[in-house]
Amino acid sequence: MKAFYSFPLLFLPSLVSATPSDLTTIELDKRACTPFKNPLTNASGCCDIVSAQLFWVDILLGIGVCCPIGQVLEGFNCVTPSSGGSVCSGKAVCANKTGVDLGIKYGHCYVLLSLNNNYLGHDNALKYVVMGENPGVVFRVCGDTTTCTTSADQYVPVNGTWYMQDQMGDPNGSGFAWLGGAGDLNIVNSTDQALAMGGSSTCFGGNCAICITFPPGGAHAPCPLTPGQSHLGIAANPNSCQNFYWQEVSCRSENQLAECQISPSTAKSESVGYVAQV
Ligand SMILES: *[C@@H]1O[C@H](CO)[C@@H](O)[C@H](O)[C@H]1NC(C)=O
Numbered sequence: 001m002k003a004f005y006s007f008p009l010l011f012l013p014s015l016v017s018a019t020p021s022d023l024t025t026i027e028l029d030k031r032a033c034t035p036f037k038n039p040l041t042n043a044s045g046c047c048d049i050v051s052a053q054l055f056w057v058d059i060l061l062g063i064g065v066c067c068p069i070g071q072v073l074e075g076f077n078c079v080t081p082s083s084g085g086s087v088c089s090g091k092a093v094c095a096n097k098t099g100v101d102l103g104i105k106y107g108h109c110y111v112l113l114s115l116n117n118n119y120l121g122h123d124n125a126l127k128y129v130v131m132g133e134n135p136g137v138v139f140r141v142c143g144d145t146t147t148c149t150t151s152a153d154q155y156v157p158v159n160g161t162w163y164m165q166d167q168m169g170d171p172n173g174s175g176f177a178w179l180g181g182a183g184d185l186n187i188v189n190s191t192d193q194a195l196a197m198g199g200s201s202t203c204f205g206g207n208c209a210i211c212i213t214f215p216p217g218g219a220h221a222p223c224p225l226t227p228g229q230s231h232l233g234i235a236a237n238p239n240s241c242q243n244f245y246w247q248e249v250s251c252r253s254e255n256q257l258a259e260c261q262i263s264p265s266t267a268k269s270e271s272v273g274y275v276a277q278v
Pocket residue numbers: 040041042
């Protein structure tokens with residue numbers, strides 16, 4: 001008997017006497033407190049989504065970062081946008097140390113501006129294109145294709161590679177996706193098809209840029225488009241590369257379709273129901 005009651009005992013007195021409206025309040029409280037696991041520390045926490053905002057890094061794995069309302073996610077850190085941080089400074093990222101790093105950081109998020117001042121985005125389907133129908137894809141620079149925590153917050157070294165997590169994803173799919181494929185590079189769901197990217201520092205008119213490649217190859221537009229537009233593609237020659245100004249932006253929270261969503265209250269409400277039946 002004692003063992004049977006040992007876990008719920010703490011909550012038992014208030015729950016046993018709970019009226020239906022109290023139970024509703026408990027349900028709401030449980031729902032407002034969403035469990036999550038921190039990507040860097042693996043610490044489990046509970047985010048009060050009334051007074052804070054939970055940014056999902058991977059909603060299916062339950063990995064996220066809980067930030068006070070008004071703060072945004074820079075890499076895996078909560079920052080106040082006006083704090084003079086690099087999120088939305090509008091400045092193109094420059095190497096922290098020339099010849100050592102590229103200036104972009106693992107785990108951080110960026111938009112890519114072409115030399116003709118158009119943002120890299122999607123066309124009306126799955127291809128990446130400069131000056132397309134859906135400009136301005138937010139990419140997270142990832143050292144791995146699972147939790148994106150490899151080398152988190154460290155600068156990408158000059159010879160480093162990374163994967164581009166596409167935080168807009170497949171318009172007809174769900175969740176985040178990856179930059180990958182072959183030919184005209186496109187949005188892929190499968191991490192197997194995600195492409196490793198490399199780059200070198202360069203500079204145009206006083207603005208730092210990174211010329212991207214797809215090691216061991218280079219990068220080049222694979223087909224002719226309207227001038228100003230270009231697709232991304234893999235080139236055989238590693239010297240060939242595609243230039244972009246990289247601007248840091250805050251990372252986005254992964255959302256899922258309603259029917260795919262984990263119900264954060266499920267586990268808790270089960271235990272509430274169990275105790276109430278006792
Ligand atoms: C977090 O968990 C993952 C997988 O369980 C493990 O690979 C990683 O080393 C852990 N990280 C920390 C900081 O404990």
